[in-house]
Amino acid sequence: MVNSNTSALGIVFPNSYDALVPDLVNVRLMASIPFASRYRLIDFILSSMAHCDIDNIAVMVNNNYHSLMDHLGSGREWDLVRKNGGLHIFPPFVEKGVKPYVGRVGAVASILGFLRSQKEKYVVMTDTNIVVNFDFNAMIEAHIESGADVTMAYNEQELPESMMKSEDNGLAYYYTLSIDNGRVSQIYVNSKKTGIQNFSMNMFVLERELLIELINTASVRGQVYFERDVLMPQLNKLNIQAYKYDGYVARICDMKSYFEENMKLLDDHNLDALFSAGQIYTKIRDDNPTRYIEGAKVQNVMVADGCVIEGEVEDSILFRGVRVAKGAKVKNCILMQDAVIEAGADIEYLVMDKGVKVTAGKSMKGTDTFPVYIGKNQTV
Amino acid sequence: MAKEMIAMLLAGGQGSRLYALTEKLAKPAVPFGGKYRIIDFPLSNCVNSGIDTVGILTQYQPLVLNEYIGNGQPWDLDRLYGGVHVLPPYQKASGSDWYKGTANAIYQNISFIERYDPEYVIILSGDQICKQDYSDFLKFHKEKNAEFSVAVMEVPWEEASRFGLMVADEDDKITEFQEKPKNPKSNLASMGIYIFNWDILRKYLEEDEADTNSENDFGNNIIPNLLKDNRRMYAYHFDGYWKDVGTISSLWEANMEILDPEHSGINLFDEDWKIYSRNSGMTGHKISAGAVIENSMITDGCRIKGTVKHSILFAGVKVEEGAVVEDAVVMGGTVIKAGAVVKHCIVAENVSIGENAVVGAMPTEEENGVATIGEGVTIGDNAKVGPKAMVRNNVEGGGEEW
Numbered sequence: 199m200v201n202s203n204t205s206a207l208g209i210v211f212p213n214s215y216d217a218l219v220p221d222l223v224n225v226r227l228m229a230s231i232p233f234a235s236r237y238r239l240i241d242f243i244l245s246s247m248a249h250c251d252i253d254n255i256a257v258m259v260n261n262n263y264h265s266l267m268d269h270l271g272s273g274r275e276w277d278l279v280r281k282n283g284g285l286h287i288f289p290p291f292v293e294k295g296v297k298p299y300v301g302r303v304g305a306v307a308s309i310l311g312f313l314r315s316q317k318e319k320y321v322v323m324t325d326t327n328i329v330v331n332f333d334f335n336a337m338i339e340a341h342i343e344s345g346a347d348v349t350m351a352y353n354e355q356e357l358p359e360s361m362m363k364s365e366d367n368g369l370a371y372y373y374t375l376s377i378d379n380g381r382v383s384q385i386y387v388n389s390k391k392t393g394i395q396n397f398s399m400n401m402f403v404l405e406r407e408l409l410i411e412l413i414n415t416a417s418v419r420g421q422v423y424f425e426r427d428v429l430m431p432q433l434n435k436l437n438i439q440a441y442k443y444d445g446y447v448a449r450i451c452d453m454k455s456y457f458e459e460n461m462k463l464l465d466d467h468n469l470d471a472l473f474s475a476g477q478i479y480t481k482i483r484d485d486n487p488t489r490y491i492e493g494a495k496v497q498n499v500m501v502a503d504g505c506v507i508e509g510e511v512e513d514s515i516l517f518r519g520v521r522v523a524k525g526a527k528v529k530n531c532i533l534m535q536d537a538v539i540e541a542g543a544d545i546e547y548l549v550m551d552k553g554v555k556v557t558a559g560k561s562m563k564g565t566d567t568f569p570v571y572i573g574k575n576q577t578v
Numbered sequence: 579m580a581k582e583m584i585a586m587l588l589a590g591g592q593g594s595r596l597y598a599l600t601e602k603l604a605k606p607a608v609p610f611g612g613k614y615r616i617i618d619f620p621l622s623n624c625v626n627s628g629i630d631t632v633g634i635l636t637q638y639q640p641l642v643l644n645e646y647i648g649n650g651q652p653w654d655l656d657r658l659y660g661g662v663h664v665l666p667p668y669q670k671a672s673g674s675d676w677y678k679g680t681a682n683a684i685y686q687n688i689s690f691i692e693r694y695d696p697e698y699v700i701i702l703s704g705d706q707i708c709k710q711d712y713s714d715f716l717k718f719h720k721e722k723n724a725e726f727s728v729a730v731m732e733v734p735w736e737e738a739s740r741f742g743l744m745v746a747d748e749d750d751k752i753t754e755f756q757e758k759p760k761n762p763k764s765n766l767a768s769m770g771i772y773i774f775n776w777d778i779l780r781k782y783l784e785e786d787e788a789d790t791n792s793e794n795d796f797g798n799n800i801i802p803n804l805l806k807d808n809r810r811m812y813a814y815h816f817d818g819y820w821k822d823v824g825t826i827s828s829l830w831e832a833n834m835e836i837l838d839p840e841h842s843g844i845n846l847f848d849e850d851w852k853i854y855s856r857n858s859g860m861t862g863h864k865i866s867a868g869a870v871i872e873n874s875m876i877t878d879g880c881r882i883k884g885t886v887k888h889s890i891l892f893a894g895v896k897v898e899e900g901a902v903v904e905d906a907v908v909m910g911g912t913v914i915k916a917g918a919v920v921k922h923c924i925v926a927e928n929v930s931i932g933e934n935a936v937v938g939a940m941p942t943e944e945e946n947g948v949a950t951i952g953e954g955v956t957i958g959d960n961a962k963v964g965p966k967a968m969v970r971n972n973v974e975g976g977g978e979e980w
Contacts, residue, residue, distance in 0.1 A: 487846075492872065
């Protein structure tokens with residue numbers, strides 16, 4: 199195989215941080231949350247991998263994954279239909295008396311046989327609650343150059359308020375790093391520090407053989423979390439390098455950040471920063487172009503195909519197939535696929551899940567600090 | 579395993595009446611309706627009608643078309659047995675030939691058709707915009723126990739002499755064929771869509787090939803020969819939307835008609851009859867504060883900061899501040915810079931229109947035309963392109979082209 203020294207296989211954890219957005223994952227999981235008018239969160243990771251010729255990818259679904267299976271299909275849209283490699287979706291192996299795994303260790307332990315039989319030298323692991331157009335090859339190169347055992351990506355940003363406020367720390371662990379000359383000297387769990395932090399992106403590069411060894415040992419010991427139980431106790435033993443990422447990062451940490459990260463893309467500067475590095479692929483719906491009928495008034499919106507707009511829309515993100523009837527007013531809203539806003543309805547600061555309908559003349563408003571969420575297929 | 583009916587799609591025409599638009603690509607590959615190409619319509623019709631084997635006969639400038647069709651996956655025509663196949667002329671043991679005419683193109687691919695052992699063959703044309711259920715057509719063909727059927731449209735009598743006309747009796751049996759006659763006896767225009775029993779088609783193709791005087795054309799040779807032999811020929815009435823988009827003005831018109839589906843009858847918002855196409859993969863389109871959008875169709879990747887009225891914008895078109903686009907068809911990747919005015923025209927793919935340039939004009943009594951700008955052309959700042967212009971080369975800043 200050409201280029202085999204740098205070849206990597208991907209392991210994706212689509213359920214990570216589900217607990218942060220309970221509303222949005224009610225009928226799905228983190229990876230299949232709609233984002234940026236026509237994508238799902240996992241599209242960014244899979245497309246990034248596709249651009250880096252990572253075409254052997256394991257997706258470790260744990261629960262609520264029907265929507266993701268539907269979205270991924272055979273993986274064709276991401277060019278992942280391959281005789282060697284391609285897309286592997288691994289559901290948890292459950293039998294009587296055995297519960298599905300919790301945490302990365304259990305997930306990877308469940309595919310050790312698969313990992314042993316693969317050919318790639320490296321493994322790239324990542325979550326999906328992070329929206330990036332990421333150059334994995336650059337990270338792998340940095341990993342090789344530094345001679346690290348494990349390389350983990352981070353960016354510099356303040357910790358999201360929602361994470362710090364979370365009272366139930368067991369719900370979702372997040373990690374910050376102390377870095378000494380490129381090497382991770384300390385990993386902190388659920389830090390409450392304010393100000394700019396080295397915030398782990400939960401993306402890792404390491405050799406496949408090492409991963410197998412680490413997970414095998416951890417699994418035997420009944421350990422759960424890769425960062426907390428495997429990396430943290432071995433900071434001295436393993437050379438863990440930090441890889442700083444300066445590109446555009448959108449993290450989905452709660453409903454508010456979901457709303458804001460969508461809205462940020464209305465700024466061309468952000469949109470270009472996220473998308474210019476390479477096309478993001480997604481499942482095709484074959485909608486026709488969006489039609490603006492006489493009477494439509496639109497200002498500062500991002501709109502996917504298949505919409506029919508007759509009313510007023512301002513500062514909003516519209517997914518595929520949304521209808522806004524005459525005289526309806528939509529402001530500061532995220533309307534997911536096939537939402538219908540009937541004549542004269544007036545809505546503001548709403549996050550509407552797929553197929554929601556607001557009937558004629560109804561008015562409904564959230565606020566900028568508290569966007570109101572309406573569940574899938576509800577009628578207002 | 580035999581297929582009941584397979585389709586042969588004639589896509590070799592140069593489309594010379596589309597001038598600058600078909601200089602580098604075949605007519606069926608011409609973009610249409612915001613995110614489609616003309617060929618998406620017959621291909622989608624096939625798959626929606628249950629036809630899973632399509633041969634596309636190409637000859638003129640096939641590169642764009644070949645790449646676009648690829649393995650046929652966007653139309654669900656990537657099949658283990660059948661699917662879509664691009665069929666250019668090829669070399670044989672006894673020499674090779676370009677396709678001499680529509681009938682000869684099919685003749686040279688008899689062995690392709692034989693592989694599927696079909697009972698019927700439908701001949702389609704790659705230059706029409708039409709949503710048609712070919713299975714209804716086949717049902718008619720079978721009910722009439724026909725050997726040949728042609729889809730016909732009723733056209734206004736005063737326009738009838740522009741078309742190939744089928745004269746039929748009250749049972750729809752064809753008694754006469756008139757090619758663009760001065761004195762039409764019928765107003766049933768042939769749509770150029772035929773169903774043949776394969777054994778009949780094969781026989782007439784072989785006889786036609788043996789006739790050295792023949793132009794090897796369906797309209798001029800095959801159909802008259804069938805008539806001469808009193809074959810069972812029927813006219814199938816189609817009353818949906820149908821438009822030959824072989825000219826600049828008809829292509830422009832058909833695009834505009836998409837903006838008015840309530841009256842024109844071409845509705846692309848049809849869940850039961852989707853038109854498939856190869857996807858641009860761009861982000862949703864963006865309309866900035868200060869932009870004005872009226873009665874238009876806009877698709878992925880567009881960035882609109884100016885004014886767009888009654889226009890069709892393809893993927894990735896940029897309209898900068900203060901620019902005005904009206905009654906225009908603007909194809910993918912084109913950039914219309916600040917202050918430019920673009921009206922009543924067709925702008926092909928990846929064109930750059932400079933600041934404050936003027937392209938086309940709304941029709942007046944004296945002047946009425948659809949300005950056309952070919953692919954990849956750069957129109958300089960402050961340049962002017964007249965309403966009848968056909969621009970193939972760059973126009974310098976401040977320059978004019980009429």
